[in-house]
Amino acid sequence: EPAKPVSRGAFIVVEGLDRAGKSTQVKKLCDRLYAEGHNVKAIGFPDRTSPIGKMISSYLKSQTEMDDHAIHLLFTTNRWEKAQWMKDQIAHGYTLICDRYYYSGIVYSAAKQLPSLSLAWARQPEVGLPRPDRVVFLDLDPEAAVKRGGYGDEKYEKREMQERVRELFLGLLGRGGEESSDFFVVDASVGVEDVAASIWGEVGKVVNAVEGGKWLELGS
Numbered sequence: 566e567p568a569k570p571v572s573r574g575a576f577i578v579v580e581g582l583d584r585a586g587k588s589t590q591v592k593k594l595c596d597r598l599y600a601e602g603h604n605v606k607a608i609g610f611p612d613r614t615s616p617i618g619k620m621i622s623s624y625l626k627s628q629t630e631m632d633d634h635a636i637h638l639l640f641t642t643n644r645w646e647k648a649q650w651m652k653d654q655i656a657h658g659y660t661l662i663c664d665r666y667y668y669s670g671i672v673y674s675a676a677k678q679l680p681s682l683s684l685a686w687a688r689q690p691e692v693g694l695p696r697p698d699r700v701v702f703l704d705l706d707p708e709a710a711v712k713r714g715g716y717g718d719e720k721y722e723k724r725e726m727q728e729r730v731r732e733l734f735l736g737l738l739g740r741g742g743e744e745s746s747d748f749f750v751v752d753a754s755v756g757v758e759d760v761a762a763s764i765w766g767e768v769g770k771v772v773n774a775v776e777g778g779k780w781l782e783l784g785s
């Protein structure tokens with residue numbers, strides 16, 4: 566079935582803790598959208614392929630050390646270096662499904678609890694990036710993540726860190742959070758197919774509304 570002409574693509578972000586199942590769900594969502602005739606591309610952050618992405622990857626593997634503010638700004642730059650390309654794709658009718666975005670960016674950095682690295686500080690350089698049409702938050706308690714086979718050996722993959730990251734995520738999406746209305750929360754503790762069905766129930770509608778022109782302009 567040929568893809569239908571669309572007014573613009575949608576921009577959907579999938580967020581959550583490490584081991585929440587983001588990559589699996591991004592793939593399933595893309596496959597389903599594609600099967601239903603949408604032009605769709607999967608992207609993700611950090612994008613480890615660029616020179617900055619390689620620096621980030623090396624930091625996460627503890628091969629290089631970096632100041633906490635400096636690595637924060639590299640994660641942010643890694644989004645900015647892709648921002649124009651993303652806007653172009655969306656304008657050309659591609660729906661983007663993005664594995665992590667600036668929400669991870671601000672909460673992982675703020676979870677370090679440095680007096681000089683508040684959530685507000687972390688947010689500043691992210692302001693102006695393309696704003697998603699919907700952010701799916703795969704909610705999994707860190708205890709369940711550990712039972713799933715636990716964490717790998719990259720930086721931040723520690724129980725206490727993940728607990729703080731979750732608290733900060735819940736603050737972003739809870740009442741009073743600046744972008745709380747962007748979020749759609751899914752219980753990620755159930756089976757893969759059930760999680761996929763919940764995501765589809767929301768994202769299918771959003772994508773069709775956006776592509777059909779029944780939605781606002783891409784925000785920032």
Ligand code: NYM
Binds near residue numbers: 640669
């Ligand atoms: N991470 C990810 C950040 O600290 N800041 C960011 O801006 C982004 C996008 O990188 N533990 C952290 C969260 C993860 C780690 O991501 C690697 P992934 O999706 O596990 O490969």
Ligand code: MG
Binds near residue numbers: 583584
């Ligand atoms: Mg990870």
